[in-house]
Amino acid sequence: MSDLISTISGWFDLTFMGHGHCYLWRSDLVLLHSVSDSLIAGSYFxxxxxxxxxxxxxxxxxxxxxxVLFALFIFSCGLTHLMAVYNIWNGAYYVSGILKALTAIVSVLTAALIWPLIPKALALPRPIELQAANEKLQGEIERRSLSEQSLEAARQELEHRVEELTRTKHRLEKEIERRRKLELRQRAQTEALRRSNEDLEQFAFIASHDLREPLRKLLAFTQMLMTGNYGQFNEKGDQFVRYIREAAERMDALLNSLLSYSRISSRRDEEEDVCLTDVIDDACRDLQMRVDETGASIRMSGPLCRVHGDRAQIRQLIQNLLSNSLKYRSPDTAPQIEIRAEAKPDTGRCQVTVTDNGIGFDMAYRDQIFEVFKRLHGRAEYEGTGMGLAxxxxxxxxxxxTLSAEGEEGRGASFFxxxxxAREQQEES
Structure with missing residues (x-):
């Protein structure tokens, strides 16, 4: 700190002679320079x-x-002139040099930026051009006013012909509505594809490198067990081996589907009409052991829709949500899971709700739970990778x-x- 103070004090070292000595302390010369620099500095400020x-x-x-640059440049110039007045009697040439260096930086920056600005400034419309544009706009307003009058006359004429055009009008309205739905569907699909492509490439890399090897081993070992060369199982054991084999094959198919989709995201060959009831039954069978362990009850409320999509992915979706409800269950209460579905013919969608009575979550984290590898609980509390909801x-x-969630700590959660x-339901609607 003392070195800094010493350095700054050195800037005002009075051992240097002031410029007044160069003027031989001639009063007229000193007065000329001091007054001129003072007036220049005042003007610059x-x-x-x-x-x-x-x-x-x-x-x-x-x-x-x-x-702003002009102001800084001019203000800096004023400081240099003010310093020139000071240096007539004192020799603070370090401070004067620093001020000149700062002025030089601002000057160079201003000079460098003003040249590219000239074409832009010249491109700004002149008052005469603005006036011409305003006159053109006034003419356009007058023409539109005449057009509106003509349209009003045409409207009055059309009102007399509404009765004979009613059938055509209804047909056109249906066609417009059909095209609107198609446009909304295409827009939603385009947005979904764009967002999917951002993260799916990374997920595909993880799947192809980190999951392939254990999956291949699982398939190989279950195949070896099913040959009977390594001991015989009872009927239940054979059934469990088959379940493992089927689950591994489904996982392999899902990875293939995701990898293929990440490379050719517009491919839709694997989509089909799917019965939600069948998919939920399959997902429950995959989770049967976990359901038995927790004493859970999974109930489908009312008839469920038939939907259109990738069966494997829809199954994975349902299974992940059910597994999430089983995992985050209340420690003192058996899980109660309810699945509801409602057809929305006007939008061509099926709204599905999965509700449980688990531990719930704070609504402040309603978006975070869907992020990749994001967890609200430590691994010691609940197992998992943090990928399920993502x-x-x-x-x-x-x-x-869209997928959203609502919940309350200690009172369960709902996923929407x-x-x-399904295509036939859309055509009927």
Whole structure:
């Protein structure tokens, strides 16, 4: 700290002679330079103030940053002239040099930026051009007024012909509505594809490198067990081996589907009309052991929709949501899971709700739970990779829908998502 103070004090070292010695202390020469530099400095200090007032009164001015540079440049010049007055009697040439260096930086920056600005400034419309544009706009307004009068006359004429055109009108309305739905569906699919492509490439890399090897071993070992060369199982054991084999094959098919989709995201060959009841039954069978362990009850409320999409991914979606409810169950209460589905013919979608009585969550984290590898609990409390709900969200978005959640700590959670209705139901609607 003392070194810094010493350095700064050195800047004002009075051992240097002031410029007055160069003027031989001639009073007329000293007066000429001191008054001139003082007036220049005073003028330079007032110009930035004037620019500030201008910018405050005309906030619509283009290129405000250039006005700021001008103000800094002019203010810096004023400081150098003010320092010149000081140095007539004192020799603070270090301070004078620093001020000149700062002025040089601002000057060079201003000079470098003003040249590219000239074409832009010249491109700004002149008052005569604005006046011409205004006159053209007035003419357009008058023409539109005449057009509106003509349209009003045509409307009055059409009112007399409404009765004979009613049938055509209804047919056109249906066609417009059909095209509107198609446009909305295409727009949603395009957005879903765009968002899917961002993260799916990374997921595909993880799946192809980290999951392939253990999956191949699982398939190989279950195949070896099913040959009977390594001991015989009872009927239940054979059934469990088959379940493992089927689950591994489904996982392999799902990985193939996701990898293929990440490479050719527009491919839809694997989509079909799917019965939600069948998919839920399959998912429950996959989770049967976990259901038995927890004493859970999974209930489908009312008839469920038939939807259109990738069967494997829809199954994975349902299974992940059910597994999530089983995992985050209340420690003192058996899980109660309810699945509801409602067809929305006007939108061509099926709204599905999965509700449980588990531990719930704080609504402040309603978006975070769908992020990749995001967890609200430590691994010691609940197992998992943090990918389940993120995969669910991507599956729903790929099918043109949205996935959201509501919950309360200690009072369970509800997950809402929508899928396209089956083709025959859309055609009926």
């Amino acid at each position: 007032t110009i930035p103030l004037a620019l500030y007032v201008l910018m405050q009164k005309r906030k619509d001015l283009e290129y405000e940053w250039m006005f 995969i669910c969200r991507k599956i729903v978005e790929r099918h043109g829908g 998502f929508d899928l396209p209705l």
